[in-house]
Amino acid sequence: MLDIQQLRSNLDAVAEALAKRGKPIDFTEFKALEAERKTLQSRTQELQAQRNSLSKQIGMLKGQGKDASEVMAQVGALSDELKTSEGRLGELLEQFNAILAALPNIPDESVPVGSDETGNVEIKRWGTPRTFDFPVKDHTDVGEQLGQLDFTTAAKIAGSRFSLLKGGLARLHRALAQFMLDTHTADHGYTELYAPYLVNAASLYGTGQLPKFEEDLFKVLRGDQGPLYLIPTAEVPVTNIVRDEILAAEVLPLKFVCHTPCFRSEAGSGGRDVRGMIRQHQFDKVELVQVVHPEQSAEAHEALTRHAEVILEKLELPYRRMALCSGDMGFSAAKTYDLEVWLPAQNTYREISSCSNFGAFQARRMQARFRNDKSKPELCHTLNGSGLAVGRTLVAILENYQQADGSVTIPAVLRPYMGGLDVLSAS
């Protein structure tokens, strides 16, 4: 959520900054509402003040046993205007909230301007893609030929866009998550969390998935109670820890790491990445979340992105870091780096991590604050990033570590997690 003060005082600048995202936003409704709001609000408050003071008089008169009917008549004269005035003001404020809730974040000044992913800028490259002296298979073929990856049975059990892992591959999946968690807790200073996989609407509103992106979520209806949603990322439960909190400045920065399954309906992705594990309804992810002092968020963003990169480097997977352009960033982000891992079968880099600085955008929605130097509540900044997407990391390993005989070498750092096993072979 953007600062409504900023919209009121500097609408043109906001509109210009938001236009960088590609779709110019029409603010004529906002302007009309704002013009009406100002006078209506002060008039309403004036009427309320009159009512309150007259009502106090009634109380005093009655307390003294005197007749209050004259004063009561005065209040009665106010009540009609007050009622319509309050009602209209309520409507206006609701419309403001709806407009505000649907506005995306303003891109940071350092974000390259562009309309889509072709405008993204490569920041760095790490590692050299391996050369193969045999025909490279994609991860689906590698996994299926190992007899450890089974989409047919997954489809029977659940449907398309699910996978079933077996034996060594299932263990490798578990090993990856363990390895990532251990690295982030032991080397990068994160506190491990275990969090709910189902969350309420308020939490999704806080991180920006609602109200605009409900169709991307799996929704669980519960009779007459409010619905719950399957989390699309651990970002939601973890960031919402600080919702409606005023933190002591000393507790910042908060650094959390959380491994969860993620559930996405992938509505509208039809046809894309239908083969394999790239785009699933359910996938595991190790998520990094930070809540920081506003002055520290840019620095924290760089550090957090490095924390994700370290995982790829330890796994010896070639990757590149992209700065997303204004038109390709997510709704809530002020700035995003994507990490893309090399997939030899696709002969390209594919997204495996997305690390974003949200500035105060999420914090304002969540009312997540801390007490600043002057002991005044001030909005925190929030950040998160995948460290990493487990399923896609598994894909990268299957493809990059495949051997001519169909086996898959296990990256050295994972072997302690695999009971010393150093290769996956057909079972």
Place this chain on the structure above:
RNA sequence: GGAGAGGUGGCAGAGUGGUCGAAUGUACCUGACUCGAAAUCAGGCGUACUGCAAGGUACCGUGGGUUCGAAUCCCACCCUCUCCGCCA
């Protein structure tokens, strides 16, 4: 799932229709006393919007309603706790 109790300021806790945005305690901040600290004493101490300011407005789980007036009464929802049942 059944029965009951309850949600008030950082925490504890009073307040059941009228100077209540809210007693009191505690924590915290400032000052006095002290060589310093403790203790004691005095003052301050919720959030947001609005106004140059004085001030005004809203908020006592959330949303409605009754009333001239609601923390207080009514309705719905959310959440917590206790007991019983069931259960990984």
